[in-house]
Amino acid sequence: MESVHYVSVATTPMCLIVVGMGLAEHSFSSALPKGVFVTIVKLMIQPCLVWLIARLLGLGDLETNAVTLMAALPVAINAYLMAQDFEAEEGGASNAIFVSTFASAITVPLTLTLLGVAPVL
Known part of the structure; x- marks a missing residue:
């Protein structure tokens, strides 16, 4: 059971290293338009569509x-x-993760x- 704990503790840092390696391997600026496009779809359009579908299905507020x-x-x-x-x-994928996060x-x-x-700021 202790080994599972060690793997779970290392998961997030390892994922960050993998994304960082992806950003370093590919040109950030050349993939930026793709990352921005994916971010707009993921963070703005997708939540609106999901909210609409949830309402059409009659889901409760919670x-x-x-x-x-x-x-x-953000993109995972x-x-x-x-x-x-x-x-x-x-x-494009590594850029989308960075930009959307x-x-x-x-x-x-x-x-x-x-x-x-949430309270209005």
């Missing part, structure tokens, strides 16, 4: 807020891992405020 907030989170490391595995758009510092609190579960 469920709607939960799925909308999940949709508003699995996008880069899959891009690397398929040898396609590694630069940076932008989510603004969009996640904004999403919470729009959902009415």
